[in-house]
Amino acid sequence: MPMNAPAFPLEALAPIDQRPDRDSFTISDLCAEFSVTPRALRFYEDEGLIGPERRGTTRIYSHRDRARLAWILRGKRVGFSLAEIREMIDLYDVGDGRSTQKQFTLERCLERIELLENQKRDIDAHITELQQFVDLLKSSD
Amino acid sequence: MPMNAPAFPLEALAPIDQRPDRDSFTISDLCAEFSVTPRALRFYEDEGLIGPERRGTTRIYSHRDRARLAWILRGKRVGFSLAEIREMIDLYDVGDGRSTQKQFTLERCLERIELLENQKRDIDAHITELQQFVDLLKSSD
DNA sequence: CCTTCCCCTTACGTGAACGTCAATCAAATT
DNA sequence: AATTTGATTGACGTTCACGTAAGGGGAAGG
Numbered sequence: 001m002p003m004n005a006p007a008f009p010l011e012a013l014a015p016i017d018q019r020p021d022r023d024s025f026t027i028s029d030l031c032a033e034f035s036v037t038p039r040a041l042r043f044y045e046d047e048g049l050i051g052p053e054r055r056g057t058t059r060i061y062s063h064r065d066r067a068r069l070a071w072i073l074r075g076k077r078v079g080f081s082l083a084e085i086r087e088m089i090d091l092y093d094v095g096d097g098r099s100t101q102k103q104f105t106l107e108r109c110l111e112r113i114e115l116l117e118n119q120k121r122d123i124d125a126h127i128t129e130l131q132q133f134v135d136l137l138k139s140s141d
Numbered sequence: 142m143p144m145n146a147p148a149f150p151l152e153a154l155a156p157i158d159q160r161p162d163r164d165s166f167t168i169s170d171l172c173a174e175f176s177v178t179p180r181a182l183r184f185y186e187d188e189g190l191i192g193p194e195r196r197g198t199t200r201i202y203s204h205r206d207r208a209r210l211a212w213i214l215r216g217k218r219v220g221f222s223l224a225e226i227r228e229m230i231d232l233y234d235v236g237d238g239r240s241t242q243k244q245f246t247l248e249r250c251l252e253r254i255e256l257l258e259n260q261k262r263d264i265d266a267h268i269t270e271l272q273q274f275v276d277l278l279k280s281s282d
Numbered sequence: 283c284c285t286t287c288c289c290c291t292t293a294c295g296t297g298a299a300c301g302t303c304a305a306t307c308a309a310a311t312t
Numbered sequence: 313a314a315t316t317t318g319a320t321t322g323a324c325g326t327t328c329a330c331g332t333a334a335g336g337g338g339a340a341g342g
Contacts, residue, residue: 037330042291047329057338058290058338059289074266078264078267079219119219120264122219125215126216127254130254133233134250168318178301180301181299184300197320198308
């Protein structure tokens, strides 16, 4: 479980609003910013999704940890389980040069993309149906 | 819980591939078609999401039930809980003319639509990031 | 010094969404 | 007539994603 120095750091891919004003965050910082509980963050850590440093026993979250968290939460919002999210994160961390590994990673990524595009279609269908119903409600006045 | 004769029947809104060849379905028909277990369908019934007729004790699913099931499963795929899905289904069933009710329903629908569009944005972001990663993998050969 | 925060860990509890027997029944097949 | 097939209803088990005490450490303020 290579939690340190990912080959393709997430913040390079997920340039969510940078915050150069600070360069580390406490657990309650991130909890406030992303509206999650400390319990949740510690749970994600237990599950191997984040690995913040420690000053003594206290967790210190870097910008990369913050970007990783953003990724995790968005993954959740689009319906992935934590296990699936970890799997996807791990994909980013395998850039070790082994080309068979790379091939495997690539295929999994393409699978994911297709899955997400199916979801988009589902969502679009859902939206248009709701929209039609809304129109029907409005027209029946 | 008005399970019968919805004001705005779902099959009018969800014209999933019609099947005029049959006009009722058994539980295992639908299980096979939608890849769910009987247990799941009975659970949905316990939760008030579907209400098929009975021939004796055996469940008989109509086209409307089938369309309703398709709606439920798609709702699940886009991340809604069964409780939320039931809530949405109930919205379709309140076309009783009370205009305050209608107003409420309309607002909830618009909320749902916005929520779904946010999800679409999340998915798009997810896709572009994965795509960038894929490109990066491909280019590093 | 004592209290107030904020952090930590360990551990058990919980709600959602089913899975998994177990026992039963009715219709269809051999 | 006996068996197989597919349906039913409980009732209990399970996994996921945390919630909720319960107990404790360390630093800052009155």
